[in-house]
């Protein structure tokens with residue numbers, strides 16, 4: 483089988499797949515979903531077998547890193563059986579999950595045993611009422627217990643993800659950094675992206691740039707640029723004298739498309755070539771028309787890569803609201 487065939491017209495090699503396993507979630511974060519979010523009918527969601535077939539095709543074409551996401555991936559029934567299969571694939575350098583942390587008390591150890599190496603856990607506030615306002619669920623204690631369970635389970639790295647909003651949690655940036663340092667975790671601060679329309683707040687008013695966040699941290703800690711490159715929107719800095727790296731995910735204020743190495747597959751089997759564009763290839767149709775035909779699937783992926791856009795336009799006048807929600811695309 484030929485590997486490393488996933489190269490787009492701009493010479494970027496695709497080595498990283500973000501695979502969404504569900505659009506459902508037990509939280510309703512205000513920047514991500516409405517309270518009465520309509521989820522896709524179950525029949526529209528890829529089966530675990532189909533998800534594995536997609537991952538297998540990408541691995542066959544040179545993908546070395548897979549991140550499982552959602553929705554909330556840990557609400558997907560029997561997810562462990564998929565992870566166990568992926569965990570055995572030696573071609574993968576990394577198998578990671580992004581989670582809201584609500585199920586980690588029970589799931590952390592089994593995830594690690596299945597071969598998951600790294601976890602990203604979302605945490606926007608350490609204050610109970612604020613956390614409940616962000617997520618529309620009063621579950622901070624459960625998530626904090628989940629973070630402890632993840633630390634005990636021995637993952638290679640655990641990173642917190644915090645969306646920062648001006649006037650809502652920007653005053654907690656230093657508290658979140660201290661929380662991460664005290665536990666030897668990394669933390670990324672995320673600029674909110676215009677994905678899906680939200681009713682709870684005005685994104686222009688709550689926008690907080692990564693530069694502002696970094697300045698807040700530098701009031702207390704020295705940061706040095708880290709050599710870590712992800713081929714994604716994160717830029718990393720080491721907090722001097724600690725084990726903690728701080729990342730900034732800045733789709734607005736910094737363009738990161740030039741070295742983009744990733745594509746996404748939604749829970750409904752849409753191959754999304756760029757988070758900022760709506761063009762997508764329907765892999766589910768192909769999978770269901772030709773079950774078990776891995777070669778056809780690989781060819782379709784190679785051809786689809788020709789359509790990968792050069793860049794997103796989140797920060798320019800050309801920007802149109804992208805209608806998909808992050809929970810659908812897979813964060």
Ligand code: SAM
Nearest residue numbers: 514552553554580581582604643674675808813
């Ligand atoms: N449910 C899991 C979680 O919350 O970690 C995984 C999926 S979630 C869509 C992945 C990440 O996307 C989370 O860290 C979340 O904070 C972030 N996210 C969701 N909507 C966003 C938006 N509009 N802008 C920026 N980040 C967003």
Ligand code: SF4
Nearest residue numbers: 507509511514553582
């Ligand atoms: Fe669920 Fe994650 Fe979206 Fe929050 S950000 S609603 S936890 S999918």
